[in-house]
Amino acid sequence: MFLFIFIFITYAVWMDNVSVEFFDPLRALSTEISEPVEDTFVAEKYPVSQPASHLSAKEWASFNKLLMQRFPVPKMISVSASSSKTIKGKKAIGELPANTQSDELNDSEKLTEKGFKTVSQQEYIKRLHELKDEIKxxxxxxxxxxxxxxxIKVARLLMDTCVAQFYPTLFVLATDIMDMLGDMVWERIKEKAEFADDGTKVCTLSDDFEANSICLEAKETCNNWFRKIASIHELLPRIYLELAIFPCWRFLRDDVTDNLMRLVMMIRGISDPLASAYCRFFLIHCAQKLPQRDTGHLVNCISDQKILLRQIISTKGTKFGNFLGDNKLLISLMEPTIEYTMRCIFKDPNKIADMIVRLELGKSPLELYGKVPWISIVLHYLLKVLPTEVVCSNALEILHLVDCSSDYTFDQCLNYKMVGLKLCEGIDQVNTVDAVIDEVIQAATKKKILDEYLKILDAYMDIILHYNMDRSLSSILSEIFERLCNEVVTEDELSTLQSIVVKLITHFDDMKYIFDLNYFVDILDVMHGSSRSIVCMHILTKATRNNHIDDPTTVKLLFDVAQSLHDNVDFSNTRSDDNQQAERLVARFVDKVDHGMELDRHLTFLVECRGAFSSMNDLKEILVHSSNLLATRALREKKNNLNFIKSCITFNEVTIPCIPSYARQLILYLETAEVSLFGGLISHADGILDSAVCCLQNVSLVDGLRKSNEDADGIVSLTRKLCSFMLLVPGNLEQGAMYIPKSILSLLDSQSWVTPKLRIRVLCSLLSLSATFAQNELPYHAIHEEVFGNDLLFHGDAIYSQELGSLSRVILHNMVDTIQQEPSQVTRGKLALEACNCIASFFKVNHEISSVCSKLMETAVSCLGGDDKYLQSTNNFVHKQSPLCVGGE
Structure with a gap:
């Protein structure tokens, strides 16, 4: 072991003093690095920060998150035997010898088995998190x-591209560990530069510190780390580990451009195209951490990527890494690395001109080459980041560039679309608009696939409309219709067609002009499904912005549009926001239509609407309101056409029962009855009021005989409104003048949901109605001269007076009985006082009335007590009205 260290140190010293003629980028290190010095541990007490990154950590994290989401990962992953050892190997730190020397770093995991091993995705990811915790x-x-x-074990995992879709996820997790290691090494070296061994702070390094300000011990520690990493045998782990601590080169030298370019060349030695692409990806990320850097590495990276892509494109059946005959998958996996590289190239707006020249795109941003073919996927992300003003000033050249860059790495029509989107961003800056649009139309026409054709046109439609290029628009609509007639339109094609049509609708102010466009209506007829519905809603939105719609042709076309929208929306299910919006638009259209003085034609239109929009319940209410408005207009304009008014009322009588809400039915019945009286149609009014009473009877069928308080209050309020309306209606000579009030009274006994409190409210209204009918002159009458009130029809009639008296007695006794049924004592007392006030207000007090008031006052005293202020006030009022009443005493 020590012999190895001695030899290694001797080799390092020799490298410092010998001029090396052959430069091997795979093994080279800076000749300025001195011999390694054993790293010693110093307690980490002082947190320090990394150099400022041009691309924020948040942006990198966001990009990585999207990268993991972009490629679905299978639940089970096949990994090489060496990767399997790392994933399923030892987990305890104690099992690893603490005195491992640098030669042990060269022990690579050798394949002891042929083939692959299978692990679950969760197990793989879990183990990577465990390794991260173990490293920390x-x-x-x-x-x-x-x-x-x-x-190093983690970095070796990046050599395994067996499961291609998992590689981006593996890259994100592994490089997170690499970044963590790099942060820890950076902090340790910076700590040695700022603090003495005893913990005394020597200096504070600024973000833009220079290498000559770093002490020898910190440099020796830094040298030692780079030497350790240089001893790794495998190329890819060696590159990743050096990239992880790459910012630490700043402790040794101010200019690290040569070191960065050396790593760029080393990556060329990675044979697997996916592994090399992602290794460049990590290199670019690490280079962003440097405060000052040249962009040469970015240009070289994209150039290397283009060379690799050309090899993939030009070769068929050749195995690239683990990709045999699946080059499109390989390219799609490499796509994020190209995108990120282009984003970094054009990140600095001050270097755009320089980068355009260095990428061999043109002599300057204002003089681009349009005939030099590019790899289409690289071109796409170049166009995506290229400044809008550059694209607008060189639109024709860029379109030529797209035209000559056609390969399967990226859909060419999407590049045309990208140029169009850029031009729309700076739509007023576009040069040679006519030539640009002609070029685009020619390029689109060459596309045999409808989807590609529509996507190109869609991207440039705003420009065509902005510059009022009617000739081009007419030509486009003509060819679109011709293609639609000859092909089966897919959902994607419908979606793009929808975008084109919506742009047309949005651009023009007058729907009449839009409908007059050649082939517009024909194209609309070909559309179907949700796309047609969306277009229909846009049409109705645009059309109903005006005060009224009176052009017969426009009305007919909009009616067809509204009917199509109705037929495409399922109103039987729970109503969604889209359903409600569709119904509101159709209702607004119906309300905006105006046939002027042709009232019969308008009523016919309402009849057609009722049949066409049968599923829209809210619309039926609007139809009834519109019908009543037509009848009222006929009366006010002295067009005393009774047949027309009868037609309007008959229309309502047929339409109202189709509305599911009985409360809304009742409102519409009362409104229609009022119109009938306004027109002098008494028999029609009687029939409608009968329907209103039947409607009240049917309320009990709703919600299983149970009504909420809000619904019940609403029904009771409408019932009281009906009582008030009865003053206008002449009494029925055949069924009796009090036929409707008696029906309402009978109805109260049949409705189980009517509480005593609600019943008293209705009874008070009926009592008020009865008392008012007994007056010599009613407070108000119907407007029509042929409609007489009950005061004129039955004044002095004994039978009429007897009927009123009988009805009043029934109501009074019903009041007393209802109050006794109230379970709440306090409420019972208040109801008694309310009834007593009502009786004393409307009737002259005789013995019978006085007796009823006395009973009610006794009930109130027993429930509320004699000190209740409402009781005392009522008692005083009753005494003033009737000296005979002694309730409460």
């Missing part, structure tokens, strides 16, 4: 060699 524990316990050895 070993480091803090002073066993740095064990930490390094375990880190």
């Amino acid at each position: 524990r070993s480091w803090h316990s002073g066993d740095r060699v064990t930490s390094l050895k375990l880190s």
Whole structure:
């Protein structure tokens, strides 16, 4: 062991003094590194920070998170035998010798078995987390060699690309461990530079410190770490470990460009394309930690990547690593590394011009080459990060570049799309718009696949519309329709077509102009499913922004659009936001339609809507309101066409029962009855009121005879409104003047959900109605001159007076009985006082009335006590009205 150390030190000294003619980038180290010095442990008390990173740690973590999510990992993973030993090997630190020397770092895990071993994904990931914890524990316990050895084991896992989809996840987990080791080494060396052995602080290193300010002991420790890593036999682990501590080169020299380029060349020695791509990925990440750096390594990395991709593209059936005949999978796995590299290349806006020249893209940002083919996947991510102004000023050249860069590494139509998106970002800066659009249309027309054709056009549609290029638009719509007629349209194609159509709808202000576009309606007819529904909603949204819709052709087209939307939405299921939005849009369309003075035509339109939109219950209410409005307009405009008004009322009588909510039915029945009286149609009003009473009877069928308090209050309020409305309606000579009030009274006894409190409210309304009918002149009448109130029809009629008296007595006795049924004593007392106030307000007190009031006051006293203020106030009021009443005394 000691002999090996002696030989190694002698070799290092020889390297310091001998000029080496042959440069081997796979084994080379800086000639300025001195011999290794044994690292000793110093307690880590003083936290220090890494150099500032140009790319934030948050951005790197976010990118890695997306990387792990991008490729699905199988539950079971086949790994090589050497990787299996690491994953299933020893876990206890105590089982590893603490005095392991540098020669032991060269003990590579040798394959003792042929083939692979299978482990679960969870086991693999769990073991990596355990290794990370073991490395951290070993480091803090002073066993740095064990930490390094375990880190080497982790780095060796990155040599295994057997399960390609798992490799990105493995890379993220393994490089997290590499970064942790690098942080710990950096902090240790910086601590030696800032503190003496006794813990005394010597100096404080700034973020931009220079190597000549570092003490000899810190440099010796740094040299020792690089020498340890240089002794690793396997190339890939050696590169990863040096990259992990690469920022530590700053303790030895100010310019580390040569060291970085050496590692770039060393990565060329990795034969597996996936492993080499991700190793470059990690190199670029580690280089971002340096405060000042040249971008040459980025250019070299992307150049090496392009060379490797060209080899993959040009070779068929050749095995690249573990990828035999599955080159597309290999390229998709390499894609994130290309994306990250391009992001770093154009991260500094001050170096964009220089990078464009160094990438051989052009002489300058304003003079690009358009005929030099690129690898399409590299070109895509170049276009993605290229500044918008560069793309806009060189649009034609870039389109030529895309045209001549066609290979299977990336879909060419997506590169056309990327250029289009960039041009849309700076839409006012686009040069030679006509030439650009002509070039795009030609490129799109060459695409035989409909999806590729539509994607290209979609990306440039905003430009065409922005510059009012009607000729190009007409040509595009014509070819789109022609292709749609000759092909079966897939969901992806429909989605892209939807985007194109929505852009058209959004751009123009007037739907009439949109409908007049050649082939627009034809294209819309070809669409189906959710894409058609979305387009229909956009059309209705645009159309209903105006005050009214009166053009007959537009109304017909919008009606078809609304019907299509209705037919594509399932209203039988639980109503979603989309369903509600669809119904609101259709309802708004119906409400906006205006046929002017052609009232018959508008009523016909409402009939068509009822049939076409039968599943939209809320719309039916709007149809009834619209029908009543039509009838009212006919009356106000002195168009006394009774047949038309009857048609409107008949329409309502058919439509209202189709609405599931009985409360809403009742509101609409009352509204329609009022319109009937306004038109002098008394018999129609009677029929509608009968329907309203039947509607109240059917309330008990809802929700299993149980109503919430809110629903019950609403029904009771509507019932009281019905009582108030009855003052307008002439009494029925055949069924009796009090036929409707009696029906309501009978209804109360049949409804189990009506509580005593609610019953008293209705009874008070009925009592008020009865008392008002007894007046010589009613407080209000129907507007129509042929509709007479009961005061004119039955004034002085003995039978009428007798019927009113009978109804009043029934109501009074019903009040007393209802109050006694209230279980709550306090509520029972208050109900008694409420009833007593109502009776005393509406009737002259005779012996019978006085007797009822006395009973109610006695009930109130027994429930509330004689000191209740409401009781005392009511008692005073009743005494003023009737000296005979002695309740409460």
